[in-house]
Amino acid sequence: QSVLTQPPSASATPGQRVTISCSGSSSNIGSNFVYWYQQLPGTAPRLLMYRNDQRPSGVPDRFSGSKSGTSASLAISGLRSEDEAGYYCAAWDDRLSGVMFGGGTQLTVL
Amino acid sequence: QVTLRESGPALVKPTQTLTLTCSFSGFSLSTSGMCVSWIRQPPGKALEWLGRIDWDEDKFYSTSLKTRLTISKDTSKNQVVLTMTNMDPVDTATYYCARAPLGMDGHSYVDYWGQGTLVTVSS
Numbered sequence: 001q002s003v004l005t006q007p008p009s010a011s012a013t014p015g016q017r018v019t020i021s022c023s024g025s026s027s028n029i030g031s032n033f034v035y036w037y038q039q040l041p042g043t044a045p046r047l048l049m050y051r052n053d054q055r056p057s058g059v060p061d062r063f064s065g066s067k068s069g070t071s072a073s074l075a076i077s078g079l080r081s082e083d084e085a086g087y088y089c090a091a092w093d094d095r096l097s098g099v100m101f102g103g104g105t106q107l108t109v110l
Numbered sequence: 111q112v113t114l115r116e117s118g119p120a121l122v123k124p125t126q127t128l129t130l131t132c133s134f135s136g137f138s139l140s141t142s143g144m145c146v147s148w149i150r151q152p153p154g155k156a157l158e159w160l161g162r163i164d165w166d167e168d169k170f171y172s173t174s175l176k177t178r179l180t181i182s183k184d185t186s187k188n189q190v191v192l193t194m195t196n197m198d199p200v201d202t203a204t205y206y207c208a209r210a211p212l213g214m215d216g217h218s219y220v221d222y223w224g225q226g227t228l229v230t231v232s233s
Contacts, residue, residue, distance in 0.1 A: 002156060035219050037157075044206060044223040045157065051213065056221070088157055092217035098172050099147070099159040099220075 004102035022089030112136035114224035132207030147210040150203040
């Protein structure tokens, strides 16, 4: 059972917009930055979003992040087939003194 | 260019101790604010943070695994070592090391990952 809660799956057709949610608590998302990682099949994760809504260089602006209270979300617009991957949120937890990952959301591009 | 690579045994027996080495380049663990984390991922499952070591030798461990974990570093060799005792089949996973610098909020976050190494625990 992950400390951060994500829907296990999401799907949409190419060109559509999809949003993935991440729900936590006051000790993690509520008081610390949220990070998002993309994991393509058979590969290591890569940083997709940092400090809630900042994109590392090389990440298309189709990806955006937001945070409100104890929840965060990742939005992908203009969905493409290569976006089919696992997406994980993460945040430091002050109570557990460690990084907590969400359970991951598998995105399918129909 | 930041790179990290994990190395160690692909197969360990139950009750044995696992030792993994992370060799990295493109950054230094003697730089203030720099850290290296270990994360694992059982097949088909989610990521799990194991712990981290900081430039100043501070260490943080997952509360559920802290009695079994030790993380150490050799700054001169650009290496970090993870040891996990009393291995069990449920510890079968891909183990990743990752660069994890301190962010603006004072907490580290993973920005570069190694390719990972699959460790299977079986007799």
